[in-house]
Amino acid sequence: MNRKIAYSGIAATFIAVAAGAAFVYGGHVGASPDTESAEATEEPQGPPPAAVALAKVESRNLAPHSETPGTIVSIRDSRVSAATSAKVEWVAEVGAEVNEGDLIARLDPSDATFAKNDAEAELKRLNARAKYLDSLYKRYLGLGEEAGESEATLDEMRSNRDEAYQAVARARVALERAETNLSRTEVRAPFSGRVVSQETQIGEFATPGTELIRLVDTHHLEVTARAPVDLTQNIRPGATIRVANGVETLEGKVRTVVPVGDERSRMLEIRLELPAETSWYIGSAVRVHLPSAIPQRVTAVPRDALILRADRISVFVVGEDNLAKRVDVELGTAEGEFIEVMGDLEPGQNVVIRGGERLREGQPVTISQTRLRPSA
Secondary structure: OHHHHHHHHHHHHHHHHHHHHHHHHHHHHHOOHHHHHHHHHOOOOOOOOEEEEEEEOEEEEEOOEEEEEEEEEEOOEEEEEOOOOEEEEEEOOOOOEEOOOOEEEEEOOHHHHHHHHHHHHHHHHHHHHHHHHHHHHHHHHHHHHHHOOOHHHHHHHHHHHHHHHHHHHHHHHHHHHHHHHHHOOEEEOOOOEEEEEEOOOOOOEEOOOOEEEEEEOOOOEEEEEEEEHHHHOOOOOOOEEEEEOOOOEEEEEEEEEEOOOOOOOOEEEEEEEOOOOOOOOOOOEEEEEEEOOOOEEEEEEEHHHOEEOOOOEEEEEEOOOOEEEEEEEEEEEEEOOEEEEEEOOOOOOEEEEEOOOOOOOOOEEEEEEEEOOOOO
């Protein structure tokens, strides 16, 4: 009997503990109906907005290109020579930058000065003789028949006078030549540029044609390149051509296509003018991007806008709602930083050029930069 009472007490205690535990558990799980309702109505969170940079879809004239080597040259590269005979007294230093008309070499002026002084004296002598003969002729001519001079004598006097005046004219030419030779002892720059080399040294004797200095115009540069005839057919004077030296890329303007080709290589020379502020070194090698077909008007985007995947090529378009929309495209002609795209794109739309690698379809974006470029 006592054993049954003990068992009954233990059972009652177990039930009470279990009930309390159930009450505590229930209070923990479902004690706040409002909390359950709030959790049930909370919406799932999507990816946060991504910071992107944008550029415009453009309508541009593009054409496939081929590269050909070229060389930077100056439009004026002269080996300045002596124009008179004299000893070299001074030449400009290598590397000196000079303006047009500046002194770049000086020859000994002694002989030229002597020749000028002699020509001046001879001109004065002949001029005096011519005046005397003219005065004599006029005196006898004024006397008339009373002088008793025959017509033959008067004709001879007139002839002597005219010959004297011709001698004066020749003497003036000789003086001008002597003055010119004297001025040529100071050799001046025919154009602005830089002294590249001294072709003669102080103390040497120069004669007409002796090279003194090589002068190069370093401010007006051109590119010379050779290309096959089939490439030059698409090039016209005034067209712009991209030129790259490995570090920079510039737009050169076609000055001319020399219409005379090499009989062996069938190549024509192309000359491109570079911008005046170009600081590339003369003689350096460049790559010239020549169009291999006539440019066509196409829809183009910057290369940075392309998202390349194994199974697709796409771009992300951002509309007024600032949501990213993926558009699959096919590629066409490329030129510089732009490439033709064929797909559901229109000029003027915004495409992502930075931050598009991890974008998802429909993801909101924040615009950090919009690059605007005029359509070409």
